[in-house]
Amino acid sequence: MDRNQITKWLKAPAKMANKYSLHAIYFCTGCGIIEVPPVITARWDAERFGIIPVATPRQANLFLITGYVSVKTLKAIIRTYEQMLEPKYTVGFGSCPINGGMYWDSYNTIKHLDKYIPIDGWIAGCMPRPEAIFIAVTHLWTLIEKGMANGYVRYKENYEFYRKNQEMALGKLDWPALYQINSDSKAVEYE
Amino acid sequence: MENMVVKITQIILSPILALIVGVFFLGLARKIMARIHWRYGPPLIQPVIDMIRLFYQKSVSHGRMFDLGIILSLAGSIVVVLFLPFGQICPLAGSGGLLVILYIMLLAPLGLALSAGQGANPNISIGISRKFILTLGYEAPLLLVLLSVMTHYKTISIMEVVNIQQRTGWSIISFPLFLSGLAYFLILPAILGIRPFDMTSATQEISSGPMVEYGGKYLALTVLEHALVLFISIALFVNLFLGGAGNIVSFFMKMLVVFVLCLCINAVFPRFRIEQAIKYLWKWPTLLAFLGLITTIAIRS
Numbered sequence: 001m002d003r004n005q006i007t008k009w010l011k012a013p014a015k016m017a018n019k020y021s022l023h024a025i026y027f028c029t030g031c032g033i034i035e036v037p038p039v040i041t042a043r044w045d046a047e048r049f050g051i052i053p054v055a056t057p058r059q060a061n062l063f064l065i066t067g068y069v070s071v072k073t074l075k076a077i078i079r080t081y082e083q084m085l086e087p088k089y090t091v092g093f094g095s096c097p098i099n100g101g102m103y104w105d106s107y108n109t110i111k112h113l114d115k116y117i118p119i120d121g122w123i124a125g126c127m128p129r130p131e132a133i134f135i136a137v138t139h140l141w142t143l144i145e146k147g148m149a150n151g152y153v154r155y156k157e158n159y160e161f162y163r164k165n166q167e168m169a170l171g172k173l174d175w176p177a178l179y180q181i182n183s184d185s186k187a188v189e190y191e
Numbered sequence: 192m193e194n195m196v197v198k199i200t201q202i203i204l205s206p207i208l209a210l211i212v213g214v215f216f217l218g219l220a221r222k223i224m225a226r227i228h229w230r231y232g233p234p235l236i237q238p239v240i241d242m243i244r245l246f247y248q249k250s251v252s253h254g255r256m257f258d259l260g261i262i263l264s265l266a267g268s269i270v271v272v273l274f275l276p277f278g279q280i281c282p283l284a285g286s287g288g289l290l291v292i293l294y295i296m297l298l299a300p301l302g303l304a305l306s307a308g309q310g311a312n313p314n315i316s317i318g319i320s321r322k323f324i325l326t327l328g329y330e331a332p333l334l335l336v337l338l339s340v341m342t343h344y345k346t347i348s349i350m351e352v353v354n355i356q357q358r359t360g361w362s363i364i365s366f367p368l369f370l371s372g373l374a375y376f377l378i379l380p381a382i383l384g385i386r387p388f389d390m391t392s393a394t395q396e397i398s399s400g401p402m403v404e405y406g407g408k409y410l411a412l413t414v415l416e417h418a419l420v421l422f423i424s425i426a427l428f429v430n431l432f433l434g435g436a437g438n439i440v441s442f443f444m445k446m447l448v449v450f451v452l453c454l455c456i457n458a459v460f461p462r463f464r465i466e467q468a469i470k471y472l473w474k475w476p477t478l479l480a481f482l483g484l485i486t487t488i489a490i491r492s
Contacts, residue, residue: 014244016243021243045231047230050241054399055398058251059402061248085251
């Protein structure tokens with residue numbers, strides 16, 4: 001990894017610091033979490049890229065959703081995502097959060113996670129290898145550098161859309177809206 | 192007049208120097224831990240990168256005390272740094288010495304507790320109560336150790352202690368004080384809050400304890416505070432038992448050796464439960480420190 005990027009550091013320190021200090025929150029959804037311990041420990045050592053797991057959403061800026069999302073987990077995911085501080089990045093890991101995967105017919109899981117929280121990137125596969133996380137991270141670096149990893153901005157702009165979808169999946173939400181909702185825009189149909 | 196200018200420069204520069212050394216130690220800690228695990232590890236400046244990121248992040252406050260407590264804690268640590276000699280430089284040498292340090296050292300955990308207590312998270316209260324119980328555990332042997340040092344050298348000034356050691360040799364290899372030195376080294380992991388005494392900020396059981404609601408700038412300030420605490424407790428050990436130093440470079444080399452030893456302890460031990468920690472702290476280090484104090488008094492009188 002090229003660390004001698006002094007001019008980039010001087011031009012945009014926030015961007016560079018966001019790139020090289022991704023603190024991922026422990027959130028064990030589904031079976032994909034089994035691929036994470038080899039990534040953060042001695043075998044693949046994610047810490048050399050500045051990625052460490054942290055225990056609370058306040059300290060984290062990378063949210064890995066590893067595996068299928070049941071309706072109950074979705075609630076926890078939304079609350080965790082809303083507690084993270086901006087800028088924050090989300091990556092869906094495995095095919096289940098992308099389109100339901102092998103749980104397509106399940107009554108208890110949601111398909112299309114990006115209707116409920118914004119996702120900055122996907123890692124497809126069932127299961128993806130641990131190396132896929134590093135590929136995803138390097139892609140995320142590119143996105144951050146180009147300003148395209150803007151999920152938290154999209155969440156703020158389209159909050160009515162996300163909130164409506166969340167209410168459609170979970171029923172009445174028992175926490176207040178994170179942002180002001182002023183227009184009643186139409187949420188997309190829940191498949 | 193010139194003396195005054197030198198003094199003011201020292202007062203401004205020494206906390207900055209302490210912060211730089213502390214943050215360097217944090218980076219070194221992560222690198223050395225990684226190498227012990229047979230990993231490559233992050234770059235040495237990783238804590239600085241993290242801190243830049245945290246200062247640019249949006250932060251959430253939980254009330255007035257949440258803001259002020261962390262500043263109180265940082266201020267307390269910075270004031271303690273002014274009373275510690277770096278080699279032969281000590282900005283506030285002539286005022287108070289060890290007694291003042293004993294009082295002000297408590298400000299750091301107190302400020303953190305006041306600040307963290309504002310975030311109404313149950314993990315915080317568990318973490319704070321563990322932190323204070325741990326403080327109670329290591330303060331008893333620490334007091335005995337400092338008392339025996341003060342009795343042995345018949346002074347409360349650290350500068351004086353350093354100067355006497357420069358003439359007569361390190362106190363950790365002199366007869367009655369090696370017991371106290373050993374006791375201080377045994378409680379050093381508890382003061383630093385590293386394993387086996389990291390139950391206050393245990394990430395796996397209580398979601399990093401008092402730190403659970405800190406994010407953004409607040410987390411960056413707590414990291415700085417942690418760096419200062421690291422600096423203070425190791426510098427105190429070097430000054431009292433390893434003979435201080437004639438110049439800054441050898442002082443930092445001594446600190447580095449002590450810190451790497453602590454890291455090796457950190458790398459191989461699992462975490463104590465809080466009652467096991469108290470049992471340990473009030474048994475061996477206290478016994479050694481007490482023995483040291485009695486021997487010192489018997490020899491000196």
